[in-house]
Amino acid sequence: MRKISIAIFAFMLFAGVLSAQESREYTKQYGVYSDEWAKEVIGFMADEKFNGREAGTKENYKIMKFIAKEFKKMGLKPEIQKITSESLTAAIGEPRKGKVYPAKMNNVIARIEGKNPNMQVVVGAHYDHLGNKPGIGIHPGADDNASGIVALLSLAKMMVASGITPEYTVVFCAWDGEEKGLLGSKYFVADWYANRTAADSICRYMNFDMVGRCDDPAKPTTTFAWNDNFPSLKEDCDLVYETIDKPFTVIYDRRVGDGKGGSDYAPFSKNNIPFVAWMEESLHEDYHKPGDVPAKICWERLHKTVLLAYGILYRWVD
Numbered sequence: 001m002r003k004i005s006i007a008i009f010a011f012m013l014f015a016g017v018l019s020a021q022e023s024r025e026y027t028k029q030y031g032v033y034s035d036e037w038a039k040e041v042i043g044f045m046a047d048e049k050f051n052g053r054e055a056g057t058k059e060n061y062k063i064m065k066f067i068a069k070e071f072k073k074m075g076l077k078p079e080i081q082k083i084t085s086e087s088l089t090a091a092i093g094e095p096r097k098g099k100v101y102p103a104k105m106n107n108v109i110a111r112i113e114g115k116n117p118n119m120q121v122v123v124g125a126h127y128d129h130l131g132n133k134p135g136i137g138i139h140p141g142a143d144d145n146a147s148g149i150v151a152l153l154s155l156a157k158m159m160v161a162s163g164i165t166p167e168y169t170v171v172f173c174a175w176d177g178e179e180k181g182l183l184g185s186k187y188f189v190a191d192w193y194a195n196r197t198a199a200d201s202i203c204r205y206m207n208f209d210m211v212g213r214c215d216d217p218a219k220p221t222t223t224f225a226w227n228d229n230f231p232s233l234k235e236d237c238d239l240v241y242e243t244i245d246k247p248f249t250v251i252y253d254r255r256v257g258d259g260k261g262g263s264d265y266a267p268f269s270k271n272n273i274p275f276v277a278w279m280e281e282s283l284h285e286d287y288h289k290p291g292d293v294p295a296k297i298c299w300e301r302l303h304k305t306v307l308l309a310y311g312i313l314y315r316w317v318d
């Protein structure tokens with residue numbers, strides 16, 4: 001009896017050490033993230049020549065091309081999901097009273113094929129913003145949501161650098177039309193449900209929106225919202241948090257899969273898909289204002305949010 005229990009104990013110890021090592025493999029890709037590159041991307045997207053990248057404009061189209069090119073540089077093959085006002089109406093219904101859909105929008109989608117290609121983990125962030133409003137001016141949208149695009153592209157880079165074949169296909173999506181009512185993500189979800197086979201499943205969704213600002217730059221803080229119908233989502237966050245240099249604070253914002261929320265996780269939440277949404281610490285004074293500029297980004301907060309998110313994504317698919 002005693003020998004057996006020692007053997008079991010030894011095995012448990014061995015297995016414990018093994019899983020502890022495995023669960024930290026993802027920290028090897030932490031060095032892939034670059035503050036300098038993040039500054040370049042946010043500076044580029046927020047430049048006034050892109051006139052606030054409103055959905056349906058030629059400047060927004062140029063940003064879409066830029067994101068596709070960034071995916072190509074990583075060796076991925078981005079697809080453009082074209083959305084017309086007609087296809088959008090067919091997928092999600094008529095616009096709200098007094099609103100019109102842009103004639104053309106585009107989601108940019110890049111995949112890393114997994115061992116189970118029908119099972120998908122989707123990661124998304126919107127690239128459109130509010131444009132140039134008469135009497136107000138250009139909305140640069142450095143935080144909203146060039147910061148989220150940096151996170152999305154960084155996760156793709158890090159996942160490619162890991163060299164793993166993920167368990168599930170990872171689908172990286174840059175959404176259009178978020179500021180006009182989550183149009184790009186709503187279209188993607190509706191289209192996916194309309195065309196899925198019995199074998200298809202979206203196992204997880206991760207969203208980034210406004211992940212670049214801090215109330216106090218000396219105390220980098222991020223907000224983690226999750227669908228608590230799936231408590232393991234928060235457990236993953238707690239485990240990966242151990243690997244991030246402090247100071248770094250996470251504000252937990254418990255949600256359930258009821259479709260409530262003001263960003264692109266809502267269409268996934270509406271279908272009770274397990275989701276994690278990274279968002280603002282608090283709604284800052286420059287929210288949806290011309291003052292949302294690169295100079296006010298807290299680079300440390302963005303950096304640490306990306307590392308934490310990557311660790312969680314890796315745990316989902318390894």
Ligand SMILES: [Zn+2]
Pocket residue numbers: 126144145178209210263
């Ligand atoms: Zn936004």
